[in-house]
Amino acid sequence: MPTANLTDDERRRILDELLKQSVGGELPRGVQARVAREFRCSDASIGRIWHRFRETEANDGLGEWKSRIKQNSGRKKQNRDKIAAKIRAVPIEERKPNRRLAHATGISKYLVQALIREGVLKVHSTRTTPYLTNNNKFRRVEHVLAYIDPTSLMFD
Known part of the structure; x- marks a missing residue:
């Protein structure tokens, strides 16, 4: 029983x-x-x-x-100092996104998120694409217009 x-x-x-x-x-x-x-x-x-x-x-x-x-019982805690050392060994360019950091260090994605929540890791935003200046916007529109054929536009 x-x-x-x-x-x-x-x-x-x-x-x-x-x-x-x-x-x-x-x-x-x-x-x-x-x-x-x-x-x-x-x-x-x-x-x-x-x-x-x-x-x-x-x-x-x-x-x-x-x-x-x-x-x-329960999952054993991992040593945060060892994890921090693994993360420091990864170049900064390879730390984003979290999936890539997890793969490079060999720790789980969940643990990366937990470290961010605990404050062990800090989130830094990076600018991956430059802002478009007025000159860049104008040049992009010119580039796109070069591919438009006026005879193929039939909206009537």
Whole structure:
């Protein structure tokens, strides 16, 4: 009868019950199953709690019963200093767009966005195309007009 993960309070109460019923540090036959039914969890969960408590008690005298899920779950954080060093190694021209920066450094696009959000990376806008001056606009229109054939325009 699997249920959600046991909380530390539930684990502590289970361990207290097991310690009350233990004889000379050993559990009598059937105690583990009885405690499992009482707390509505599997026999294996009770066995793991008891085994870990006994093992840590033998090693350092202090029995450990708390869940290790909090320390061991989730994606591990990456070292921001190493990432910043990788980014500094990439030439400035190759840092835009973020996709190119992610590919050049070997980190994910999501992490690049997260670094920008956290303020580790700063966004600098670049001018990729020059502004059109009046002279440039005039020359572009002249260039386009050279390709227009007046006989092909039939709007009537």
